[in-house]
Amino acid sequence: MVTPPATALPRVVVAAPGTGQGKTTIATGLMAALRARGLEVSGHKVGPDYIDPGYHALATGRPGRNLDPHLVGEERIAPLLLHGARGADVAVVEGVMGLHDGRLGTDGFASTAHVAALTRAPVVLVVDIARMSRSVGALVAGMAAYDPAVEVVGVVLNRAGSPRNVEEVRRSLHLPVLGVVPREESLLTPSRHLGLVPAAERDEAADLVARLGDHVARHVDLDAVLEVARAAPDLGATPWDPAREVIAVAGEPVVAVAAGAAFTFAYAETEELLTAAGCRVARFDPLVDPALPEGTRALLLGGGFPEVHARRLADNTPLLAQVRDAVRGGLPTVAECAGMLYLLDSLDDTPMAGVIGTDAAMSERLVLRYPVARAAGDNLLARAGEEVRGHEFHRTALRRAARGWTPAWEVDRELIGVASPTLHASYLHLHWAGHPPLAQRFAEAAAAAAPAPAATAPLPVVATPEAPAVDPLAQPLLHHGDREVGPGLLDLAVNVHAERRPAWLEQALAEGVRASTSYPDPAPARAAIAALHGRRPDEVLVTAGAAEAFELVARWKQWRHVVVVHPQFTEPHAALERAGHQVTVVHCRAEDGYRLDPDAVPDDADLVVLGNPTNPTGVLHPAADVLRLRRPKRVVLVDEAFMDTVAGEGESLVRDRRRGLLVVRSLTKHWSVPGIRVGYVVGSERSIAGLAARQVPWSVSTPAVHAALACTGPAAAAEATRRAERIAAWRAVLLAGLAERAVEAVASQASFVLARLGEGTREALREQGVAVRRADTFPGLDGSWARIAVRPPATTAVLLDALDEVLDRGRVPA
Template structure:
């Protein structure tokens, strides 16, 4: 608990800093897990983050139910760090413990300042003990040496222990524990590599603040895993050993208002495109007699009624440019307010929103400049002078953006720093002084409270925004766009840079680091023509078949093309619902495949396939329904003169692969071909890697139809890498994780009153009602529409399995959509 009268006396606040030797150790994941686990115990946890980061405090807020705070000596001043920590511990009620997540490595701060604003600096300013989070996946005893070195580097710090992260096995963790014991280092826990704890920072940054209550439920698995593997009692013991803090809790400077005085409204940009705003900003606005009202530039048609000021903070406008640009009614209203002289502060994303254009998308056009994405990241602390107030002390802030604005300045600049003018200070209404202050610089108003006072003065004296100029309702995603050719439609067609992807079944946003390194190490060999022999042999060994029973292909799509062009048959049949590529390949080759619909969720089975079909294509597990057929069911489809093609593109994410036809004994493979893909599970869809396994004669015929060098060098190397014992163990871990995440998705869908189809794949299909797919796009989520799958219709969507945090953001949006539409007319469940 926090005690004290408000004077500069002692405040008892148990607290701990979670730090790391460097970035990438899993510090955020462990910090969020600890916060969630302590909150699950019923403790009030005050979260904080070292540095200017906007995204991690969003996780903290979800985990604790309290506002995430930033502690940055550079932007806020050293003297304010302890007061700001205490302020967060007081509000909304006294905290039982504060958990402070560090930044980068323990001693890494502003360059050239010997660690100023580092985690160690903040730990010293707050007199907090430090617990290190160390990724031990690539080391064992050396970990103790690293921790010992960090503990010894600065004797002013209390490095009280270590949490081991990403342990490969209990034996591996025990080896590190013994080495730590030799160095007298206390180990507070060990998180296994496959704990199922994952924090996708970009997606959480896109979760609107108002979804917190829904999304907090997703942290249950984080809390459980953390409580199981980390000694929370020992961690609390460390936190409670912290000395009392002697400081006055920070309070924002307050404006004196007479009873009945108006509190002008300030429209504050929020939603998924504007997630970057410090908690103290709203508190300073309120203390200055203003009423901040959050609006969403993606979905709201107009500014809040009675708007007298605009605060447009940071976020991802370039990512959401298409959705923002389509909301013309709000852009027109913002432009009218700014041109009318409504005081406006626009930082980074907010400045971009006011430009004429961002990456070809038309925006508010009140600043005559354009921005484009750049490969170069602009990142760093800045010390700036406001030319409009040259006598004021410099303001400290930071830049973090990948866009470039041209012209970079025009008229009076917003700031001067690093010997150059930056940003825009404009007077569009002819007020005689700038009413728009827009730049890339993010500032923290707690460190420069005069900025809040100046803005509040302008709002109290300024005009009200005019009425919205002719809102026409939502001008985007009002209905489904028709699909031209269903057999050519793919989940990738659903994507938009503004949307979170639940439409494509690629497992992760990028390949695993070890696969990327392996591929990079083979770039020097690209001058030679590719050879697939070694990769073919590796795949054959992986499945226990002869090399001549394997053909590497340019993804599963090429496998279907080779089957369609290289084999002889008269009456092809594709079992639906099914991935579109077999149909498309057969039709491109001049065949007329017969669709045969099997609704497994209604009790229909494969034994209904007509006997006259001499080519049968079936998915297992089936895309899009996720139905898993037994080996016996599939082998029963074999007939003399029939070719049976089984698409096992997602079989590797079925734990044990027990239904696979190439992972167990098949006495006779005559007439059988199995299609496999590496692209989805290993996140290399852009590389294209797959293969055929089966009947020797059929494989040879497909090979004759394949162009020379169809499988490139890197795809062959990917096949070699992904068939290694270590890689197969990794996939087995992913399969278990995917199953857990799918169960979470299914449970939450059922909690919404929906009845998803039984699935064993990394996706789930569910009937949600006509029009829901389009409305989810409005909410910022891409899902796979299902009317392109024979046997399904527009009332169905397919959802890729994602981590629980991202899943719950989608389901919160789905819940809102269903509430607006009155819910789906769902099918009768199976009896």
């Protein structure tokens, strides 16, 4: 037997005495903080959990990985750690439950302590001291002494309160205190019936992880943590290599792997094994993609939360029909838990694919077990009698057994799932690194299969109040940034401010909901907005977002000659066309930096629409140039929806009372309330009266009225200034990063940047998990441009890393 060479890997395990101590917060924050220092960090999770590794991936910029002796065997733990941490400066392993809690009845097998011993990794204990003082010392001493194979090297005191109590706790400990972390409510992560909400479903997840990193960096001694991690002994193990586990098949068959918000449960090693076995893995999102990837020869439907997204899954009828026909026709298909539910007749009475003839529904009982399963017969994945180790974690239950199918597994004398030579579906989750023959057989079945038949119909576009049910790419004026984002994508496409709403705004919204038992009265908000801008209340009309204001203007008069200055936000143009107007487009020229040329606007235009600062260019036009557009009997509509992102709001015309000026403002972006829909239009008393006469009664909701009052009140002034200044700082980081990569960008003054990334780069970034706004739907721009939302530096770093990856691969020219 050849002894593997010793491998150096700085590493640390973050553990706790029990669940709820703050392991995920500290471990994820530690990963983010170390990465912010410039280190390459590898994140790992003890146990089968799929959700925490999603946050680890955001924190590290690498796949989050699991270390579970039950699922993969003790002998693979150190090799998998070394594989996942290739090229990393340090590995951080987040524990599971309490330090010594493992599979029931096994004396701690698969516990955090077990993994720490297998990896010879030092352990840092996270202890919630909110309700303890000297007892912490006794607790830590017992945890450290319980198993001589586990080395506890330090403690992080979490949810710390008064300095006196912290000092009392310190005196009780015999181990170094590596950090004292105060409680921070804004960093709590939301949960649902199976634990935390996955990172892929949270638009603000990247910002949350960045704030966790800042929080931990302020309160944990990172140098001390690195010191104990670097003191870990070398590991006498060879890194796991998927190419040694399987033999590649010919033909590079396409394996379609479900992804997106409904299918977030996956182990990175599964795709690596399939790739090593000669397959080409192609991800798709069953919520939005109208068809399986082209050339699909096998289908992998993993776990997730289909019960949360059942209606949207059902609405994607072309994909459901294609999946049903393909799987029934013999397409090799593996479906775990959520994937099996997707193939049923219905889920919570919502129609699914209809492959497996039974239904499922949510139940009160949580099924959680860690079993050894035996194959009930020969099938796509297994051979009769073979044993695998898996886990189940679900709150749905089948209403009746599926008839006409051979069971997949025998678990605790119960037959579960369905199987055939081409289909394997059950509630059981498996880690294929622990059972490589599963990947080999699946790859061989894919190589022998015919491609799935093409989908028979395109996916219908769901209608919204602001966008009729039409294809947004066929109707580019109806394409908005929210159509670019999706589950699993980092959102740099929507221009909503990245920070959390202030507490006073949250309180105002809550009060607005409580007051919604009465019809809304916008009069107080109208008065507050007027006071803010030095206008009279009869010069202000509160609207359901800027979009309603554009609709009102479009229907206000029988305009003879309408001009829209482009490139700019397309909703005013679309509203005018919906009202039956022929629109003349005047283009700002790239060679002029997309600045307004007032002389380019025809003299006979009686309505001229432009943005300032303009979306998507971010150009701030001088007020003097805008005023040059004024003519007798002409209305100039200035969209200042992003003026509040400009420090000092220079060049704004919202206070200007000259005839023929209408200024539209929005509160939705700067104050992170896009779902509330609140904006306003300012102009002469006569103009406002004309618009108000066309407004639908009660179009502005009570919560929107309360939001308008809060965002124009005294508390908002300082916060608005601070936000604008932060946006300017964040924008400078983005522009500098683009300049370093020789990427052309327009000189923006707003909360977004228009950059010429090159044809195909936006799509390539999307494959890297980053969504930016396509710009070819703005008149005057082509597919080489993309609009990038300004975000905090940590989020911008993720974008730039992804851009580097795309450019390094040579997929697009640098």
